[in-house]
Amino acid sequence: MKQIFVRPERCMGCKSCEIGCAVQHSKDKTLYSAVLQSPAPMKRLFVEAGENIRMPIICRHCEDAPCLNACISGCLYRDEKGFVRRRKERCIGCWTCIMVCPFGVITRDREKHIAVKCDRCHKLEVPACVNACPTHALVMVDVDEMSKEKRHMVILTESKAISHQ
Amino acid sequence: MEKSTDSATLSAIKEAEKTGIKTVWDRYAAQIPQCGFGETGLCCRNCMQGPCRIDPFGEGPQMGVCGANADIMVARGISRAVAAGTASHGGHAKHMAHTLFKSAIGEAPDYPIRDEAKLKAVANRIGVKVDNRDVRAIAIDVAKKALEEFSEKESPLTWAATTMTKGRIDTFLKYNVVPTGIDSVVAESMHRTTYGVDADPVNLLLGAVKCALADYAGCHIATDIADILFGTPHPTLTRANLGVLNKDAVNIAVHGHNPLLSDIVVQVAGEKDMIDRAKTAGASEGINIVGVCCTGNEVMMRHKIPLATSSVSQETVILTGALDAMVVDYQCIMPALSNIAECYHTKMITTMPIAKIPKAVHIEFSEANAKESARRIISTAIEAFKKRDPNKINIPDISSAAFAGFSTEAIIGALSLVNKEDSLKPLIDNIVAGNIYGVCLFAGCNTVKVTQDANYTAMIKELVKNNVLILATGCASGAFARHGFMTPEATEKYAGNGLKAVLKAVGQAAGLGGPLPLVLHMGSCVDNSRAVDVTVAVANKLGVDLNMLPVVASAPEPVTEKAVAIGTWAVASGLPTHLGVVPPVLGSKTVTQVLTSTVKELFGGYFIVEPDPVKAAEALLSVIAERRRGLGLSA
Structure with missing residues (x-):
C-alpha cells in the first residue's frame, strides 16, 4: 500500500502543495478559477516551520484512525482503498475529530459548518500535493518499501562509520 | 526570536499586542515559512512561459523553460x-x-x-x-x-x-x-x-x-x-527615539527620503502663524516635527530635528497615540501605515505623485508651491490634533542624546583644527600609528528578520574595542543614535585606548570640551557618498587606491534593493562589504563564488555574508589586518 511520505530536508516551504491541494478541491480545478472562487477552496495540508525545519503536515489516514473512532455521526468512514473520508451530509460540526487528530490536519469549513480533511485525492493516481511538490519532498512510496529503504540507509551509515574507524 | 533590542520599540509592540493591532512582526510571522525558491533566488517570473523554478536538490528541473539555469x-x-x-x-x-x-x-x-x-x-x-x-x-x-x-x-x-x-x-x-x-x-x-x-x-x-x-x-x-x-551639515546635538514625541505639541513625523519635502515642512513649522494656530488648538508647546528613516536623518543633521525611529519600527510612531500626522514622500514607506493610522486620530499624508497609499490624504507637493503645501500639511495635522484620544496616548519615556551631521566638510574642518596646514594628516598619522586600526562604514536598514539593532550593537562594540573608527548612514545611524552610541559618553565607555585618544584630541580641538561621538553620523542613505569622499581623499593623499585601505563596510540588517545597489558599488569601490542577512543568491554556486571571492581579484572588494554579529566583526577585523599588512603597517 502506497502512502504519502514527507522528506523534510527537501522542503523549500514554497507551499506549492497547499496551492495544488486547494486547486484540486476547487470547482473547476484550475489555479486561475480557484483563486477567483468565492468562498475560496480549502487546502487539506499545511506547511509549518520551526527553527531549522519546514515541512507539510498531512493526514496519515491512520490504520487505527482516532478521528474515525471518535466520529459519532457516522460522517467519517474508511473507503474501499483504505482512505479515511467524509460523508459530508452526515457531519454535525461537533469537532470531535479535530480534538482527537494527533496531527491537527482536520479543519472546519466556516461556510458549510462541517469538518474538512484530506481525501487523498481518491480519484487521482497521484495526489495533487505530491504532484505539485517541485523538490519531491512529498513522495508516494509503498509503506513496506519505505521501511526497507530506511533499513538500507541505516546499513549505509553504519558501514561508512566502520570504514572510517 | 526577540523582535527588538530597543526598549521604546518593545514598549510600542506591547501596546500593539494589547490592542490587537498587527505590525510588521505579525505580518512576518504570518509569512513563515517563506518560499525557499525565492530565498535562494531560484525562481524566475521574467516571461509568461514561467514562472519557473529550479530544484536545488537536483532531482527536479535544473533549467527554466527557456533553458536558463x-x-x-x-x-x-x-x-x-x-x-x-x-x-x-x-x-x-x-x-x-x-x-x-x-x-x-x-x-x-x-x-x-x-x-x-x-x-x-x-x-x-x-x-x-x-x-x-x-x-x-x-x-x-x-x-x-x-x-x-x-x-x-x-x-x-x-x-x-x-x-x-x-x-x-x-x-x-x-x-x-x-x-x-x-x-x-x-x-x-x-x-x-x-x-x-x-x-x-x-x-x-x-x-x-x-x-x-x-x-x-x-x-x-x-x-x-x-x-x-x-546647507552642508555640521555636528549638532539632538535626541533619538520615541520619547521625542511631545504630548503637549502637535506631533508631525516626516518619513521617507527627500529633504525637498521634509526641510520645507520643518521651515514652515517654525512660522509664528502656524505655531499660534497649534497653540489655539490646545497644543501648549506648539509644533514638534520628528523624523523617521532617511529623511529624518536629513533634517536631523540640518535642523536638530529629533529622530523618532527607524525603518522597521516606523509603525511604532503611530502606536504612541500622540502622532497627529505621518507625512511621507517615497521609499521604505510601509503601506501598512495607513491601516494603523485608521486605528488612531493620526492623518496619513502622502505627497508625491508616484507614491499614493489608499486611505491616506494626498497633498501634492511641487517645487512651485512647496511652502503652501507644507502649510496645508501642518494645518491638517493641527486639525487631527483636536481629535486625539487622551486614553490612547502612550509615549515611552525613552530617548538618547545624539550628535549628528558629520559631513565630509565637517570632518575635514574638525581635523584642520588639529593641523591647519594639512587637515588629513592627523587622520593618516593615526591610522599609520594604529590608534585608528581601520574604518568601518555602517549602512543600510533594520530588517524584521533580525532582532532590531542586535547586529549593529554587537558589531560596534567588538570593532571599537579594537580601535576601528565608525561611520554611519541611513537607518544604521538611526540604530546607533537610538542606542546612545552617537555620544562622547559612548566613546569613553566603549572605544579602545587608541581610538579614544584620537576622538578626544579632535573633539577638544573642535571645542566640544570632550571626545567626538563614538559614531560619526554622515547622513541618509544617499550620503554614503560622503563616506566615499573621505576615503578617496585619504587614498589620494597616501597615493594608494581604495582597495588597499583598511576600510570596510557593513550592512548588518539590510532590506531594500537600494541596499543591494549600494553594497555592489561598495564592493566595486574596493571595500570588503559585510551583509548580515543572506541575499537571494545561494541557489547558484557560481554567483555565490563570484560575489564572495572571485570579485576580489577584479575590484578588491567582495561580500562577506555572516549573520552572526560577533563572527562578522571578527571577519572585518581580520580583513583590516590583512589590508594593514599590505600597506606595511602594524596589524
Missing part, C-alpha cells in the same frame, strides 16, 4: 535588484536636480541656494566655470550637468568620474563597467535581463556593477544638491 536566474535577479535600487536613488537625485534648476531660473522661490560655497566646490569639481559668475548662472550649469547624467551620454558619468580615485577609474574602464547615464543603465539592466538576452552569469554581474556605479553617481548628486539647497 540556476546561475542565470540568480544573476538576473540580483541585476534587477540593483537596477531597482539605482532607479530609486536616481529618482531622488533627479528630483533634486530639477529643483536646483527651477531654483536657479526663479521658478522655485521656496528653494533658495543656501550654500554657495558648496555650489562652487561642486561646480569646480565637475568643470563648471565659477570665476566672476553669478551664483544663479553657476547653479543653472550645475543643474544641467546633473540632469545630463540621466540620459545616455558619450562620456562616463561626471559624478562618478570626478569623485573616484584614478586607480578605480582605470579598473572600471578595464572591466568595461563605466556607466554613461543613470536612467540609461537602469534601462540597459532591464533589457539585458529580459527574456532571451544576457545568459552569461559573469557578464550579468558585471552589468550589475556598471548599474551600481550609476547608483553611486545618483547618491552623490543627491548629497551635493541637498547641501547646495539646504
Whole structure:
C-alpha cells in the first residue's frame, strides 16, 4: 500500500502543495478559477516551520484512525482503498475529530459548518500535493518499501562509520 | 526570536499586542515559512512561459523553460535588484536636480541656494566655470550637468568620474563597467535581463556593477544638491527615539527620503502663524516635527530635528497615540501605515505623485508651491490634533542624546583644527600609528528578520574595542543614535585606548570640551557618498587606491534593493562589504563564488555574508589586518 511520505530536508516551504491541494478541491480545478472562487477552496495540508525545519503536515489516514473512532455521526468512514473520508451530509460540526487528530490536519469549513480533511485525492493516481511538490519532498512510496529503504540507509551509515574507524 | 533590542520599540509592540493591532512582526510571522525558491533566488517570473523554478536538490528541473539555469536566474535577479535600487536613488537625485534648476531660473522661490560655497566646490569639481559668475548662472550649469547624467551620454558619468580615485577609474574602464547615464543603465539592466538576452552569469554581474556605479553617481548628486539647497551639515546635538514625541505639541513625523519635502515642512513649522494656530488648538508647546528613516536623518543633521525611529519600527510612531500626522514622500514607506493610522486620530499624508497609499490624504507637493503645501500639511495635522484620544496616548519615556551631521566638510574642518596646514594628516598619522586600526562604514536598514539593532550593537562594540573608527548612514545611524552610541559618553565607555585618544584630541580641538561621538553620523542613505569622499581623499593623499585601505563596510540588517545597489558599488569601490542577512543568491554556486571571492581579484572588494554579529566583526577585523599588512603597517 502506497502512502504519502514527507522528506523534510527537501522542503523549500514554497507551499506549492497547499496551492495544488486547494486547486484540486476547487470547482473547476484550475489555479486561475480557484483563486477567483468565492468562498475560496480549502487546502487539506499545511506547511509549518520551526527553527531549522519546514515541512507539510498531512493526514496519515491512520490504520487505527482516532478521528474515525471518535466520529459519532457516522460522517467519517474508511473507503474501499483504505482512505479515511467524509460523508459530508452526515457531519454535525461537533469537532470531535479535530480534538482527537494527533496531527491537527482536520479543519472546519466556516461556510458549510462541517469538518474538512484530506481525501487523498481518491480519484487521482497521484495526489495533487505530491504532484505539485517541485523538490519531491512529498513522495508516494509503498509503506513496506519505505521501511526497507530506511533499513538500507541505516546499513549505509553504519558501514561508512566502520570504514572510517 | 526577540523582535527588538530597543526598549521604546518593545514598549510600542506591547501596546500593539494589547490592542490587537498587527505590525510588521505579525505580518512576518504570518509569512513563515517563506518560499525557499525565492530565498535562494531560484525562481524566475521574467516571461509568461514561467514562472519557473529550479530544484536545488537536483532531482527536479535544473533549467527554466527557456533553458536558463540556476546561475542565470540568480544573476538576473540580483541585476534587477540593483537596477531597482539605482532607479530609486536616481529618482531622488533627479528630483533634486530639477529643483536646483527651477531654483536657479526663479521658478522655485521656496528653494533658495543656501550654500554657495558648496555650489562652487561642486561646480569646480565637475568643470563648471565659477570665476566672476553669478551664483544663479553657476547653479543653472550645475543643474544641467546633473540632469545630463540621466540620459545616455558619450562620456562616463561626471559624478562618478570626478569623485573616484584614478586607480578605480582605470579598473572600471578595464572591466568595461563605466556607466554613461543613470536612467540609461537602469534601462540597459532591464533589457539585458529580459527574456532571451544576457545568459552569461559573469557578464550579468558585471552589468550589475556598471548599474551600481550609476547608483553611486545618483547618491552623490543627491548629497551635493541637498547641501547646495539646504546647507552642508555640521555636528549638532539632538535626541533619538520615541520619547521625542511631545504630548503637549502637535506631533508631525516626516518619513521617507527627500529633504525637498521634509526641510520645507520643518521651515514652515517654525512660522509664528502656524505655531499660534497649534497653540489655539490646545497644543501648549506648539509644533514638534520628528523624523523617521532617511529623511529624518536629513533634517536631523540640518535642523536638530529629533529622530523618532527607524525603518522597521516606523509603525511604532503611530502606536504612541500622540502622532497627529505621518507625512511621507517615497521609499521604505510601509503601506501598512495607513491601516494603523485608521486605528488612531493620526492623518496619513502622502505627497508625491508616484507614491499614493489608499486611505491616506494626498497633498501634492511641487517645487512651485512647496511652502503652501507644507502649510496645508501642518494645518491638517493641527486639525487631527483636536481629535486625539487622551486614553490612547502612550509615549515611552525613552530617548538618547545624539550628535549628528558629520559631513565630509565637517570632518575635514574638525581635523584642520588639529593641523591647519594639512587637515588629513592627523587622520593618516593615526591610522599609520594604529590608534585608528581601520574604518568601518555602517549602512543600510533594520530588517524584521533580525532582532532590531542586535547586529549593529554587537558589531560596534567588538570593532571599537579594537580601535576601528565608525561611520554611519541611513537607518544604521538611526540604530546607533537610538542606542546612545552617537555620544562622547559612548566613546569613553566603549572605544579602545587608541581610538579614544584620537576622538578626544579632535573633539577638544573642535571645542566640544570632550571626545567626538563614538559614531560619526554622515547622513541618509544617499550620503554614503560622503563616506566615499573621505576615503578617496585619504587614498589620494597616501597615493594608494581604495582597495588597499583598511576600510570596510557593513550592512548588518539590510532590506531594500537600494541596499543591494549600494553594497555592489561598495564592493566595486574596493571595500570588503559585510551583509548580515543572506541575499537571494545561494541557489547558484557560481554567483555565490563570484560575489564572495572571485570579485576580489577584479575590484578588491567582495561580500562577506555572516549573520552572526560577533563572527562578522571578527571577519572585518581580520580583513583590516590583512589590508594593514599590505600597506606595511602594524596589524
